[in-house]
Amino acid sequence: MLMVENIDLYYGASHALRGVSLQAAKGRVTCVLGRNGVGKTSLMRAIMGQQAVRSGVVQWEGADITTLPAYERARAGIGFVPQGREIFARLTVRENLETGFAPLKRAERTIPAEIYELFPVLADMHSRRGGDLSGGQQQQLAIARALVTRPRLLILDEPTEGIQPSIIKDIGRVIRLLAENKIKAFGEMAIVLVEQYFDFAKELADDYAVMDRGEVILAGATAQMVEADVRKHLTV
Template identity: 65%
Template structure:
């Protein structure tokens, strides 16, 4: 289980997170919703070790990882798909996928066939440069690159942003398949309400850096959640 307890995070004098707590369990999708600027990406940066927290505690499987650098968290199986994808545009699809292999033991450094089962289009484009792919294909590549390390926590930062509806549906199916395996906790940050609420097992709604609403998805009224994310 991934556990975030009373986390505070600052950028200089600016407060991004104020006492945020949540959990993400294997076999579930923990969804974080909220408008722009409420601290969603800051929370993911705290979880993945990309930014140090000011106070609070982050645990993974009972281990305190609050002070661990990002690469040590990745070695423990915490993989992230950042907002904006951040693929390497001049590298081929295969080379992009191979960038994650260094975290694996020498005998495990290969791209699993399961990756191309999830994303068959990537198997057809292995020699194509990442920058030549469409936005939807680049998002699939970013998710596939995270899956290469066989993560136990998958952190997704707005995977539907700028993506055509057909690809959004495919990404939703892949997230559902990963959850059904039961061996991975998925932390999903989204603004697209319908996509997120359909997948979520638990929901945390952020507002001004705090958790304004949280609970099991089936116990929360959709209109209450929408009230916090409506522009």
């Protein structure tokens, strides 16, 4: 279980997160929704340890990780698919996947065969450079690279941004399979999905949180979500 409790985050004098709380349980997809610039990425960076919080607590699997450096959070099973993918353009697909070995013990440094079953295109493109892949293929590679770390919490920051519909569908299918613990190589996972694309979020999310101006203003189970209330905070 991930528990973010009442965190505040600043960039200099700018107050980017204001008393934000969020929970994400294993076996469930938790969607964080909101317009551009409301603080979604800042919240993910706070969970990952890439940005320090001024106050509040981040708890993962019962331990307080608020001040743990990012590499130790990766070792604690937190995997991240960053916005914009951040694929290494000059490394091959295989080498990009191997960068996911960093938090693993030596004996665990393998690429699970299931990764190529989830994303067959990566097997076909194995020796190609990251920079030669399409945006959608790079997004699949970014998800695969996070999976190589064997995460128990998988954070995806806007994985559908700029991606064609057929690949969005594939990515959605993979997220569902992972959440339902259907892939042998991986254990039970909590998934946090940042999205602006409401329909994709609604289809996948078990739980949701809507952010506006640095705060979580609505949250709950998707089954009880009032769509009109959420949409009000998504469209300009």
